[in-house]
Amino acid sequence: MRASNHLIGVVNFLTFLLSVPILAGGIWLSSKANSTDCMKFLQWPLIVIGVALMVVSLAGFAGSCYRNTFLMYLYMWAMFFIIAALIGFVIFAYAVTDKGSGRPVLNRAYLEYYLEDYSGWLERRVSDNSYWYKIASCIRDSRVCGKMKRTVNGIPETTDMFYSRKLSPIESGCCKPPTDCGYTFMNETLWSPGGGLVGPSPDCARWNNDQQILCYACDSCRAGVLASLKHSWRKVSIINIIVLILLVIFYVIAYAALRNNKRMDNDEPYGETRMTKAHPSALHF
Known part of the structure; x- marks a missing residue:
């Protein structure tokens, strides 16, 4: 006993x-x-x-x-x-x-994220506009995009250096435009159309260089989350x-x-x- x-x-x-x-x-x-x-x-x-x-x-x-x-x-x-x-x-x-998972991109170390690759209860929850507003505000307040910026010996990183980085899903989906939009890198969160055609994805029109907007309204940002x-x-x-x-x-x-x-x-x-x-x-x- x-x-x-x-x-x-x-x-x-x-x-x-x-x-x-x-x-x-x-x-x-x-x-x-x-x-x-x-x-x-x-x-x-x-x-x-x-x-x-x-x-x-x-x-x-x-x-x-x-x-x-x-x-x-x-x-x-x-x-x-x-x-x-x-x-x-x-x-x-x-x-x-x-x-759902990230997709590899030619000549990029980071992955791209697409909302259509995800489905189910969690995807519907994140995609709901009323709920997404709270998530986007949280991501913005976390300043995750502002923390992306890097310098080497006081000099901002180059385009090739940025393309060789392995970004987190949220950094890739929310802090920059999708690669297939055709924007030109200026710095980590500043991109220019570069005189070329912008891709047909709705996210291409949602991108904004305003640091309070960026790609927080993009489907790629939802996919990154x-x-x-x-x-x-x-x-x-x-x-x-x-x-x-x-x-x-x-x-x-x-x-x-x-x-x-x-x-x-x-x-x-x-x-x-x-x-x-x-x-x-x-x-x-």
């Missing part, structure tokens, strides 16, 4: 440690939401799961230490629902970020899958230990009764 309780206590302590990377992943998504991704609600399910796992593991640890059966069963049921919620979150994260979200979520999902596998293993161990405790509790009265019948003299001196 005592050995099983100790095992459950160790499992609960390890479960508490596993709640840390889940909570850290939610906090990291929150920091991304406040800086570049600007989708401010997606991180909360993960944060809630991490906090719930932390609280439940502490309750289970207390139950194993004080041999509180109620806390132990509460821990098992709560863990079941937490594992189910984490599975649901991982499936949801992969489902809504399943489609979706690509950035996909990259962030996939990173977190890999950690969540590893944690989920360990949680299932720990849950099975804790369940087996709890069943062993229950079996031993049921066997003790029977064992004592059998011993009393076999050795009645044990009660008489």
Whole structure:
């Protein structure tokens, strides 16, 4: 009985440690939401799961230490629902970020992003004009485009240097016009038609050298946000899958230990009764 309780206590302590990377992943998504991704609600399910796992593991640890059966069963049921919620979150994260990726461009190190490459719930959410206004304002306030500017020994970078850069999805989609528009590079956020024909894409007309406008209204900017979200979520999902596998293993161990405790509790009265019948003299001196 005592050995099983100790095992459950160790499992609960390890479960508490596993709640840390889940909570850290939610906090990291929150920091991304406040800086570049600007989708401010997606991180909360993960944060809630991490906090719930932390609280439940502490309750289970207390139950194993004080041999509180109620806390132990509460821990098992709560863990079941937490594992189910984490599975649901991982499936949801992969489902809504399943489609879409950047397209390579000739003589460019960075990728171009097109909204038509994406679909599903997340794409509809980002494409909604009322919601996009908030996202675009967040990207503008983050000054991600202003941070693109570089100098080499005090001299602004050249066209070739810029073309050899690997831009983030938001930098590529929101801070410059699409490559097929035919604009000429002047600096990172200043482009000229150059006397040539501007491409037929609607984004070509939406581009504006005003630093408060740029390509924030472009479909390429929406696609850049979706690509950035996909990259962030996939990173977190890999950690969540590893944690989920360990949680299932720990849950099975804790369940087996709890069943062993229950079996031993049921066997003790029977064992004592059998011993009393076999050795009645044990009660008489």
